[in-house]
Amino acid sequence: MRKYWSFFRIRFIAGLQYRAAALAGICTQFFWGTMTLLLYRAFYQNGGSAFPMTFPELSCYIWLQQASLGMFMAWSFDEDIFSGILSGGVSYELCRPADLYAMWFTKNMALRMSRTALRCLPILLVAAFLPEPFRLLPPPDLFCFLGFVVSLLLGFLVLVAFSMLVYISAFYTLSTSGVRILVVSVVEFFSGFVIPLPFFPEALQPFVRALPFASMQSTPFLVYSGNLSGGELAGAVGMQAVWLIVLLVFGRLWMAKTLKRVVVQGG
C-alpha cells in the first residue's frame, strides 16, 4: 500500500507545481459559474415552478461543480501515460514490482486531486458569501452531508476507473485523440456536466440514471442539496458502488489481457 501512497504523493507534488494555471482556472471557473447561473436565472424567472430543481439547489450544484472541476473534468488525462505508451517509456513501469493498473489509478487520482486542491477552496469560499439565491448553501442536514462525502468519493473513483479504459485503449489505438473526443463528449453530456441530469426529458431519466456517467458527478451534487434523498439516494449511491465494481473488474481484466500482447514502441 505504501508504494501506491508514495506514487500518489510524487504525482500530487508534481501537480502542485502549476500555480499560475490554478489561478487562471479559479478565475475562469468563477466566471463560468456566474454566467451559467445568470442564464438559468432567466429561465427560472419565466416559470421556474415546473423545473425539477429549485434555484438554490441549482446554485449549489453549479458551485460544487466548478469547485471540483479538477476532480471531475472529463478532458483531463495524464499525458505522461499516453506518451509512455506511445514512446515505450511504459517498459520502465512494467519493470516495477507493482501492479500497473493500481499505479496508473493512483497517479490519476493524485493528478486530479492536486488540481482540485489548489482550486476548490477559493471558489467554495467566495460562493458561500454570495447573495441569495446564488449562494452556496450548507447541506440541509448532517445526513445529506455524509451522503455527499460518500457519494463524492464513489463518483470520483467511478470517473477514474472509467478513464482507465481510455488509457488501456491507447495500447491498441496509439493515438487516442479520437477516442478522447468521443469519450469526453459522451461523459460531459451524460454526467450532467452540461445540463444537470434532472433537466433531461422524463422518458430518458431511467436510462440516463442507469448509465455509469450519472454515477460520476451528478449523484454527489444532487445529494448535497437534498435533491436526492431517501430511497432515491440509497438507489443512486448503490448504483455508484455497482458501477465502480464493474468498471474496476472490467478494467483489470482488460489490462491483464492487453499486457500479454503488449508491444513496446520505439525499439
Add this chain to the structure above:
Amino acid sequence: MKNVTKTFRVAKRSAGFSKAVKALFQKEYTDIHALQDVTFTIKDGEMVGYIGPNGAGKSSTIKILSGVLTPDSGSCLVNGRIPWKDRVAHVKEIGVVFGQRSQLWWDVPVADSFELLRDIYKIDPEQYRKTLARLTELLDLGEIVRTPARQLSLGQRMRCEIAASLLHNPKILFLDEPTIGLDAVSKIAVRDFIKTLNREEKTTVILTTHDMQDIEALTERVLLIGKGRVLLDGTLAELKKRHGTYKILTVDYTGNAFAVPPAADLIENLPGHAVLSVNTVVLSVSQAVSAISSTVEVKDISVTGESIEETVLSLYKEFDI
C-alpha cells in the same frame, strides 16, 4: 533462455498518396521475426555483452528477460522464475536501464524519484541510506540528486538512471545501451562503475551496446545476435582470434612503389605511404616486413591488430546481417 521466439506484426505500406488511401481499407501486415529460437545460459556473476546491428533483437531479448514482453513460444528461466508469468516477484531482483528512456520524474528533483523507488521496492530505510551513499560516491552524484531531472545533462542523467536501477540491490542488471549519446568522460565513468559493481557485488550484468569499446572494456563473454538468431557465443578473445588473423601494416618509405606480397591486400596507397592488411595465416608479419624492406627503404613501420569494430563488422558481413 531456451528456444525463445517472438514475432511482431508490422503494418507496411509504400510511400505515396494512393497507397495511403488503399491502406485505409486493406492493411498489409508483415511478420517480423524479432527472435527465432534464441537459446543461451548466463551464469551468476557473469558479465555478458550482447551485440548485434540495429533491429537484431537485442532489446526484445532484454524486454523478455525483464518480464515486459511475453514471447510467442519458448521458455525462459531467470533465478528460477518465468519473467512474464511471475512478473512482480521477478522484477524485484532485477534492475534495468533502458538507455533511450528515462525512469526519473521530469519535474522533480532526482532524490524524489529515488525515494519513490525506495517505497515501490520496499527497501529498508537503513539499507537504502547505505546503498544511496555508496552509489552517490561511486557515480559522483553529490549535488545532482537535488536537481530536477530535466535540468541535468545527459551524462548526469544517465548516472542517475543507473543509480535508480540499483537502489534495490538487484542480482541482475540489464543495461540496454547505457552509454548511448554520452561523451568520452561519462562513458568511462559508467564503464568503471559497472566493472566495480560486477567485481564487488557479484552482480550479473547483461549489456547491449553498439559501442565496441564498452564490450572491450567490460565483458568477457560476447553473444552476437543477428536477424533474431544467436550467431556466436564466446569470449572476446575467441571472437578476435576467429577474425583477428589479419594484421594491419602501415609503412612509410622512400623510393618507388614496392611489390605487394601475395598474401597481403593494399588498403591505402599513396606515394611514400601504404597501408596493408596481412593474412597472418599465410604470411607472418616478419615475413611481410622483410619482403617489403627488401624492395624499398622503410622509414617507419607499424603493426596493429584489427580493431574490435572491424572484427564485428567482418562478422556482420560473414553472417550476412
